Amino acid sequence: QVQLQESGPGLVKPSETLSLTCAVSGDSIDYYYWSWIRQPPGKGLEWIGRIYYTGSTNYNPSLKSRATMSVDTSKNHFSLKLSSVTAADTAVYYCARDLIKYQMLNAFDIWGQGTLVTVSS
Amino acid sequence: QSALTQPASVSGSPGQSITISCTGTSSDVGSYNLVSWFRQRPGKAPKLMIYEVTKRPSGVSNRFSGSKSGNTASLTISGLQAEDEADYYCCSYAGSSTYVVFGGGTQLTVL
Secondary structure, X not given: OOEEEEEXXXXXXXXXXXXXXXXXXXXXXXXXXXXXXXXOOOOOOEEEEEEEOOOOEXXXXXXXXXXXXXXXXXXXXXXXXXXXXXXXXXXXXXXXXXXXXXXXXXXXXXXXXXXXXXXXX | OOOEEOOOEEXXXXXXXXXXXEEOOOOOOOOOOOEEEEEEOOOOOOEEEEEOOOEOOOOOOOOEEEEEEOOEEEXXXXXXXXXXXXEEEEEEEOHHHHOEEEEOOXXXXXX
């Protein structure tokens, strides 16, 4: 059974960089597309970006180039960095897998449990 | 403001059918058959219910169905059950510059 687990600091200071890692267990990270999605408290979902196991990335243009994703196939995990954070970046951050190998379907079938990141001094 | 427009809330009685709409534009929903629907219960991660407009992942009840007409996608739940009460989100591919957009979510209440 494939499982995803997000990890990283729960509190980040304004203007600093948020860093999260998503560990994949139960299957290889190879051949799938992996996304980060966030949800501010009491609000809707926002797609942050996606990475393929090869390292190819796509990002939400609304984040104005603050997001950077990377993948480490040897450790079977992928990561997110979000720079220059403000209170508006406070959210539950989820990592998620696209359903079918090799395809970008936006069919996120496996999700992590989510991790709350608060931006505050 | 979300890129895709969903009603804030819908409700129905057990056994009834309800439909949740998801309205986009010709740059997203209208141009691609890559609309997904997710159910989210309080405090939980979203669950994939429909993908590629009409397809159900393994294990999802056939009470859930999806469709699309023009720039509007729809999720229909038939034989409404108490366990269906949750927030529902639509999602669409939006081309090679915007990529992925979500709707604002719809709260489903089973009366």
